[in-house]
Amino acid sequence: MKNIDSYTHVRGESLYLDDLPVVNGTLYACAFGSPVAHGHIRSLDLTDALNTPGVVRILTARDIPGENQIGGIIPDEVLLADGTVDFWGMPIALVIAETEEIAQKAATKIKVDIDPLPVVTDPREAQALGHLIVPPRTFQTGDAEAAFADCDHVVEGRADSGGQEHLYLETQGAYAIPLENGHIKLFSSTQGPTAVQRAVARVLGVGMHKIEIDVTRLGGGFGGKEDGANLWAALVALATHCLHRPVKYVLHRMEDLRMTGKRHPYSSDFRIGLDKDLKIKAYTATLYQNAGASADLSPAVLERSLFHANNTYFIPNLRVTAYSCRTNLPSNTAFRGFGGPQGMFVIEAAIAKAAEELGVSAIDIQRANLLQEGDAFHYGQIAEGCEAQNCWTDAEQRYDLPQLQREVDEFNQNNRLKKKGLAAMPICFGISFTKKWMNQSRALVHLYTDGSVGVSTGAVEMGQGVNTKMVQVAARCLSVHPDRIKIETTNTTRIANTSPSAASATSDLNGKALEMACKTLVERLLAVARVKLNSDTVFIRDEQIWVGETPSGLFWNELIMDAFQQRVNLSEHAHYATPGIHYDPTIEKGHPFAYHVYGTAFVGVTVDCLRGTYVIDYVKTTHDFGQSMNTIVDRGQAEGAIAQGIGWMTMEDLRYNADGRLLSNALSTYKIPDIYSVPSVLDIHFLETAGSEWAIFRSKAVGEPPLMYGIGAYFALRNAVRAFNPTGTATVVIRHSDRPNRIDLPFDAPMTPEKVLLGLFLNENQHSFT
């Protein structure tokens, strides 16, 4: 089934926040952000700004009637700076004006005097200073320290991965409309309507019931609008509360880049021990997460880095410690993969380094250590329905891995100024929110008397195709044509206490609730049909009631009307909670995931060794979709995630200066993949697997896992660079290296053309043209 939103998308008729008809009397907001990354506010001068014609009011922390607090996990994030500023761009005041232009102009006239405080942007520095968001966490299994003693090879190193701007094409925004009795209806571009509702209620000091959040769709989210949307919604709600006027704020792209959090950069130390058969016997790592100025979702992101520290390998002795480090950057937040990719990058770097030290291919180490059915993860869960080996084997045969390697080797032998690189990237990703209580959902289904169907769930459509999948669930469960079904906006009044659309789990959670609601309704309808048709073997097929193998002539819409006239309830509000999951953080053991998604990708690249530029030639994957319920949607998710993962690992170069100011602050300086930079070959093979009973229709969650194939691009590029420059003659000694005469090419993503070129000529002691 094609994406049901695509008809209006291609016609420009889909409604996003900024497209909603503007209510008469609407005012426009613009935040004034801190011009420094850390300091005490001495004074704030609003005079010139207030004197700007068209300015209605300027709000500061003092105007907040409730709590100046929007922190989700930890209450450490104020709505408007009060006393101190903690990052460059942190909102200090909110200008409300008659037009967007006036609001923006007036904001530039605000003057603030700030006593600067030391700026920390490096997570290791923050950790050394004791600036932690939460106490560190350690996941372990076996005894890694003891196991290292028995290893044939032990390799240490450091790995850094950069941040990533979400770059949803639709910027953040919210639009608040006052209703009677102080109630507010708020349109928000959010993945988490309930989180927005909670934040707004808290700031205004009112009950959540007074705040209605409505979401039609997002122009992309990728995690950035999970908790990241709360701030903007709370700001316009505050303005509406104070002024009793509709207030709208859609961020300018540069505001969005400057003021919102991104994927967490990580810096990590690793140690890996292997036996002579290349089996990983021990692995330790210390992860320093750059959380930014406040907690946001950082503790949960940190947790997932720990869960995925082993990627898809069985490691009997493992100890990984992770620090969530408070720095003076915008509060980093959820981004597709949610810490998983950062954790996986470290183990892949460790494997690559071990391979380089041992003179073997990383592929041999990867292959030798894949998870097997029944293996225990380091957090205690047993791998069930494990497809790691199956995916690898299928990919290896389907894409002829030995031949891919031969092509690289032959090319590199025959070419001096161009080099190819190949890397494998097998993945394993756990599906469920790692907070057990978040794994619940609700769906509300109305059957209207003409046989049409209204469906509400907690799922937010942001391009992932969840609306389409919900139509499929309802159509299949009710046996009606999809045209009868309308997916309603996501609204906190219809579906309360929702979990955000995140963690790849949206279709599973909401689909399961919807399935339950539909099945209940069908049962009610069949009870009517049994009486009417005087048979116990009735069922619905293609909008008709069948008795045994015979169509009865009784159609869906007639049955609905019969039921209605018999006063049968034609609405159902179902509740679903993922069964079987549990986790005990005091011992860091449990069964946190409903299931895992597996896959393997091979990534091939070509590096221009004159210029340091490169192309990603191919990504060839075998992916475990389970029983895909929509191959168009699922393929699109996989392709998009892979491109995004490649972007993170290659060109997406988030730069802050030492003062904490974002340098890559526009699309002209922060580059995401364009059509020419995605691999010309992107093969995705849907491996036939059983799926999981906890996946909707056994169609496995697909949003996040394929992003991690992109990590392969980093290592393929590294391999190509090393093919050109395998050794060096430098003088700097790197810690832990057993070859002190060499600078190792650092594991430092993204692999920009700059890093490639510097790597190609690393250790070069003279400029040679030969």
Place this chain on the structure above:
Amino acid sequence: MLDFVRQQQHLTGTKTGCREGDCGACTVLVGESGQNGQLRYRSMTSCLMPLGNANGKHIVTVEGLNRPNALNVVQQAMVDEGGTQCGFCTVGFVVSLAGYCLSDKAPTTQNGIASIDGNICRCTGYKSIERAVERINTALTDRPSTAGSTADGLAWLIENEFLPDYFATIPQRMLVLLEQPVNGIVKHVYSANDDTPAPVDPVFLGGGTDLYVQRPEAMRHAHVQHVFGQDGPHAIWREDDMGCIDGACTADELNESALMQDHFPGLQAHLKLVSSTPIRNMGTVAGNLINASPIGDLTIWFLALNAQVVFLRNNVRRIVPLRELYRGYKTLNKNSDEVLESLFFRLPTPAQAFRFEKVCKRTYLDIASVNMAALIEMVGNRIVRADLSAGGVAPVPLYLAQTSAFLAGQPLTDETLEQANAIAQTEIAPISDVRGSADYKRLLVRQLMKGVFM
């Protein structure tokens, strides 16, 4: 244009993505009627398009491509291939691809993809969009070669469900539009013959692709003098052995010029590295030169060619060598009321090779970390002449005078290039910034210098 379309016309299909021409979500088609009555549609990013540049044009937003109760071929292809996910960028792709269908470009993969090289999508990874392009190409197989420019061509596109019916009326409506005197039409250039006094320091505005990025607020209220597209397509002509280019000529017009193609075999490959299709449709040569970006691609190009620029003020012309135009960072040897009328340069001879190199984080639609151009003449293995220029390595776009002087007469050997690099390293003064570290830029200069001689 974007604000006008969304806020005044309430056509919300056109999306606000970045307001700097870097995402393409706001793409519109701009149609103009040539002297022969032939229509030509070009894609442009409406966020950077001054409303005044729409004078006499047919502006097509996505709504203007919608057929009643049915999808057009482009839209259907995007739907069938799942080329749309969140949908926010989709409208821009649809508009760009419609422009491609309206063009006389052959339906090839390369041309189809090139038409959307200014459109950024964060959801799909582009593969589904590539598949949609293939579907569109199949549908275009029998298109007349003059599809968008003639009534017959438009009729074919309408008949084959690429366009809504009203497009059939456009050629006639455009003619009527051109015949009508338009109130407030802005003259190409103020001159002594004008009745109206020239305002003090008007901002000469070409395509807007730099000015509206750098100072959008100021430009909104600036007194502008349009120099873009007021007289139709701008000329590139030859005078003896000189190539001459109207200042208002766009990068795309350069790209399409037979004269330029003849003398610069690498022209189209070079210009593909310069911004994107919609920006090349807007940005002017004069704008690139006067913007004085140390990294301006066309500036670097013309520096190597030793172009001379012609300034016009009060009917008086002044000729300045481009190499003497830049006095410091964004400081020009130019009076504020001088307008860059044209430039000219000696056309490369068959014995000369022109090279252009550009390295950036993203190969296409990006600003260079370092770019370099070279005009090289060899006899055997001896360098008779090599004029090198480099961008991103100094406060100004830099002609590498000493390096070029050294190279003349030298044999092309590794040793020569090493010595040339040593000299070049003394001429440049790159700084570390978001486009790369100073060390990287120095290394790039060495590497690209090698590149231009390969």
